[in-house]
Structures are given as C-alpha cells and as structure tokens.
Amino acid sequence: MGRFISVVRRDLRLALRQGSDSVMVVMFFVLTVILFPFGIGPEGNILARVAPGVIMVAALLASMLSLERIFQADYEDGSLELLTLSPMPLEAIVLAKTLAHWLTTGLPLIIASPLLAVLMNMDIKGFSMLMVALLLATPTLSLIGAIGAALVLGSRRGGVLISLLVLPLFVPVLIFGVSLVDAALGGFAVKSQILILSGILLACLAMCPFASAMAVRQSVE
C-alpha cells in the first residue's frame, strides 16, 4: 500500500511541477463550453436545454487531451521499463498512475463545472447532479483512457489514435451521465442512472488495470 501511494505521489508531483497540463485541460474545458453560446446564440432556454450534454461532452474531450501523458513520458525516458520490473504488480502501478491522472484532470473539471453550468444558463436544480455525474464519469474515462494510452505507446501521433480507440467506449458513460442531469432538471428519480454509472465505474475499476498492464507489458517488450 505504501508503494501504491508513493507511485501516486510521484505522478502528482510530476504533474504539479510541470504544471501546465492540468491548467490547460481546465482551460480547454472552459473555452470549449464558452464557444457554444457564441455558436448557438444567446437564447437562454436553448442553451439551458443543451447544457448537460455540452458540458459532459466538453469534459470528455478535455480529459482525453491529457490521456497521452499517463504513460508517454515514462515510456520515453525508460521509467516504464523500471516500473514494469519493480516487484509491485504492474496492475497496481497502472491503477496508481490512473488515479494520479484523475486527480490532476478529472477533479479540476468537476470543480470547474458549476461555473460553466451558470454560463450555460442551466437551472440550479441540476448543479449537484451534474457534479455527481462528472464524479462518476471522469474516473471511468481515466480508467478506459489508460488502456488506450498504453496501447498507442511507441506509435507516432498516438494522441489522435487514442481518441479513435477510446471515444466509442465513452458513449455509454455519456448517455447515462446526460440522462442523470436531465432527470434531475425535470424533477424525476435519478437513482437508476446513478446506479448504472456506479456500476460502469466499478466494472472498469476491476477490469481496466489488467488490460492496461497487459498493453504496457507489450509496449516495453
């Protein structure tokens, strides 16, 4: 467990020292959402209607921007080889790195989301459920994204390839996330959507590290 935490701490430290990545992800998120009122027009009820979908899609794209970072730098400087060779199971290392990725990108997105909901003229009833939806969706994105990030190691222009690999897998998360916020806005029960999103998250938590670890092993061979 101590080793798990030390991997998380190292990745957090690396992310904070290099700084720009996390800030860029949040800026991208904010800017993309701000573009919509310009594109659609300032009509309040149209914006409010599309707000949950726009915010979820923007969060999804923003977190995708930084996926490459999970393994790429470690792969290039040889750290990934050494991590693979450490006595700690590779699955645990991958999970630790994914957690660090979520803490530096997913969490800031969740914190920024209410502000964007205001900009999109969303009803205040939906704010808490928007954050719940993102809280359940972003870790899933990090977990699935880690598989993509590990698979494209060693290939050129991996960034675009990751999107092609993982975007289709994000669709269920998107559907139930948006439906959760819509239900909250309409005053309907939200339990089933929360349960499904939690279920997807738990399934990913159990399965994704194994797939990512397998892909990492393949890449360092």
Added chain:
Amino acid sequence: MAVFAGQDLVCIRGERLVFSNLNFSLESRGALILIGHNGAGKSSLLRMMAGLLTPRGGVMSWDGIPVSEDMDEHRERLHYVGHHDAIKPVLSVEENLMFWAGLRSDEKQARENFKEALDVFSIPHLIDIPGRFLSAGQKRRVNLARIIASKSPVWLLDEPTTALDKETIKKLEDVMETHRQGGGMIVLSTHSDVNLSNPDILNVGDYVAPLGFESASLLAEGI
C-alpha cells in the same frame, strides 16, 4: 549458493531470429560478460533475463525452478540498468533515487542505503539538483546509485560504462566486486574493457543464425 541459468533460449524480434539455442549459467559471486557485434542480441538477452522479453523457446531457471512460475519473485531479486537512465527532469536527484529505492525496500532502509549510494559514486553534492541539469555521465551515475540504494542479488547491466569517466568506471568495477563478494551475481554487456576478476565470457554472436538459415531455423522451432 543460487544458480541462475538459461537453456536453449530463442529470441525473435520483428520476425527476425536474433539468436537460438543459447545457454548460460551463473552462480552466486559469478560475473558473466556478454560480448558480440552490434545487433548480436546482447541487449535482447539482458531484457530476456530481466523478464521484459519473453523467450520464444527454452527456459530460464533459478535454482532449477523456471522463473516464469513466479515473475514477481524474479523481479524482486534483480536490478536492471538499460540504455535509458529514467531520471525525471523535474525531480531532484534525491526524489528520483528515493522513489526507486522506496519501491523495493521500506522507507527507512531506503534512506540509509541512499546516503551510501550517493557516496559511492561521489554525487552527494548533486542531491538537490533537478534531473534536467545533470550531464549524461551524472545521470548514469545516479542510475547506477539506484541499484546500490536497494539491495538485489542479480545485477543486469546493459553497457553500464557508457558516458562514464575513467575514474567512475574504476569505482563501478570496485562496486561490482564488492557486490560479488557479498554473494551477488552480475551480467553485463560491454564493448569496452571492464576489469572483473575471472568473469565468464559469453559471445552472443556465436548463437546468431547464419544468414539464409533464419527461415529454416524458424521452421525447425515450429514457429
């Protein structure tokens, strides 16, 4: 007395047969120097010993038990130094080293060994310097200090003398001798002279399939 051995090892990279029927055997206090021309498969053999590469044929064993039965245990007993130094540019030398040491031993022990490791390669003055300001040779020293900061019996060193000055090579030789006297074993590949007392020499080039034989031997291996 532990024995690390490999039998009939076959290595294939990108559908090309690198070497086949390679055998090696190494006991505690032993040293094995891998020689051979560029592309003979020295690095591949070291990566295979480390478990990064899976042999396409043959077995590697530790005290007669195939290492593939428990890879975690095998990884626990080895240190690998490859072509890359794995130094993070934004972390200081201390943070870099302590992370790797902490992955293998507990915090307190890591901290004790860490001081010793710095002294051996005379880099205590670099302790707070971020990795991006280190020269190639200094990075290599930090990487070598890593394998002293946590103890493991098997050292797999892929051209460890690259970028090192003569003085440090001498120190490295001393460190390797001390490690052997303590019951450790060393495998290293090199193109330059490294002075170790009575090492075994393995010419990987001897096991390379002659040109034209590649497809035939691939067939023979049933691959």
